[in-house]
Amino acid sequence: MTHIQHPTWLTEWLELAGHQGVSLNAQSIRGLAPAWVFRLDAVHWGRIAEISAAQGLRWMGVWVDEAADYYRSHALRGNAALDALRPVMPLAQSQDIVSPADATQSVAGYVPTQNRREAEQPRLLENVGTMDGYSISACLEQQGDTVLLRCVVPAAQPLLPSQALAYPGADRLERHAQDLWGVRFQGHPTPQRWTRHQAWSGQQFPLHDGFPTAGTPQPVTPPDNGYPFLAAQGAGVYEIPVGPVHAGIIEPGHFRFQAVGETVLNLEERLGYVHKGIEKIAVGRDAFGLARLAGRVSGDSTVAHAWAACMAMEQAAGLSVPPRALLLRAILAERERIANHLGDIGAMCNDVAFAFANYQFSRLRELWQRDNAAWFGHRLLMDCIVPGGVAADLTEQAAAAMQAALAPLKRELEELRPILAANSILQNRLQTAGELHAEIAAQYGCLGYVGRASSGDFDRRRDHPYAPYDHIHVTGVCYHTGDVAARLDVRYDEIGVALDLLEQFLARLQPGLVCADWPQSIPAAEGLGLVEGWRGETLAYVRFDAKGRIARYFPRDPSAFNWYALEKLIHDNIVPDFPLCNKSVNGSYSGQDL
């Protein structure tokens, strides 16, 4: 994809960066389209975040990759700014933690300070022999356009300024990169471990080439005691530790509440319990193996993640997907959206003891899943999306049956909504519970129904449509009160929109191929996939090695940002409303922990 003209905001952003001494070198990388790619010096990594945040750009994620050609790269040779990044002091003296005040100092001149929450030992880097450097990529969004920023740091001294000061939503993804790659983000406000518990040490970095996939685990990995939780003191303040094993049928994670009486003063999440090493075990897979793995990043978002990963791989391979396959993918995605919204609406009502709604919506969800099994062979639609298209065609009878099943569901939903609205006890519990203010949602980059219930009117299907959404009208859904009721309303409306989309997609189905042949060999290339999953914008980055095997896979679930929302919106709510608030956000643990 070639960009002929910059959008106005991008021109302004580039000018502003130029005025502030940040030089951005445009790159053209086919597989990363539609993103505009800019390379910059690592020293400017924090500054560009400040400029971008001030311009209102949304932060979409960060990931690290090898940059084996770091010193050899022709493009970088003789770059004085990068020379400054070379190791200037023995590693033994280095500390990975600096105070925010030091963030703007040059990389070579930083001052080690003690972290307020956790002073870990200085990290000695292992396994640096195979890589000369790391490339760091971060994505930003404005008006549906995506910018990909990239810089490189030397493996021997992998330091760069944090973007988490300008973008608080970058906090955990930077720590994830720190735990898995050993890249240190200077000035990070809370640099203690995040994804890492006790399965590997602070001196080991699983995504390094030399780190064996099997690792060097102890017979029993000890629990992660000693994690520095924020503590509260005062008369009547008590703590409630919850998890990782919860009381319900739900994924594991730890929540640390501080409360007075029934009121929550603070909630701190400690996640990472279901870290399964997805990024590591992706390496070396073929395209089909990666699609299967992507479909299990988060079981409820199997379509979203498989589509994003396949889109990234197809972009890298330069493969076009047949139109019928694209329509079938969108049908799968909308079916996944509807199934999850149905289940969660029922579950939210159940959390405030309105069993009638749970009974009705779980019934509708079950019927929907049975249809999935009948028409696509899987109740959750796993493995339906494959590189090049979809695994199986939809028969004409199935398409007709699906078309016929849309109106009855619509009717039932129209019948049920007034019943929910008229139930004053239910509404009393949903309204004003768990309010997420619009500024906070925007600050943390909240996505999907969490963002859209708090004025964050962004939907990739509408704002930067990818095929087949590019030829169709997607009605936006946006609410402004930010409470549980608003999140429920957004999801209710989105089912309606999805049903309309399904009708249109089914009407557009023409006979044709459902899968393009995956190329025998593909050159080393990278690709970016971005889809609007049911939970929100879902990102996948993929790089193939010269043999056509996966060299890097980074999936970013919308939960990476929506989990922050739960910590914020629970303030001043009562402890018994936590399950309700949690369900209204429904972050994926697995998609967060990877």
Added chain:
Amino acid sequence: MSSLLSKIARIGIITEPVKTPDDAELQQLGITLKNRIDRRFNGSLAIRQVDAGSCNGCELEIHALNNAFYDIERYGIHFVASPRHADILLVTGPVSRHMQAALLATYEATPDPKWVIAFGGCAADGGEFGESYASCGAVSNVIPVDAVIGGCPPRPVDVVKGLLAFIDR
């Protein structure tokens, strides 16, 4: 309120008779399961579900067991909130190393006699994730397993079959 009551009345009882229309084998399963639970567990089988690293796909299908179609409680099977109340641990996922200690503690907290069922392909053999620096793989690598219910994820009817096979062994 009248619309609510009318909706309830019109939907009626949808809980499927013990025979499931599309699967002849299941026709007797429910009755058999109920009889076995009555006999061997005095009418009540308490299950504590533990997600030890799953992708959440298995949890969605375990949830479905409680919807009105399957209504698994009618067989005397209850999902309980604490391992202290449980006869059976229903464990999903490859056991992530970060969950290993928690799973062991949960197992220890479950009173004897107790049984463990590994639920889903990952719990059975590590599935798509296998063993790695982050994953212990199969549940049996961490705690003794008495039965396995395969599938990715297992369908609700597979659970009924699997439980019966376990009780009947």
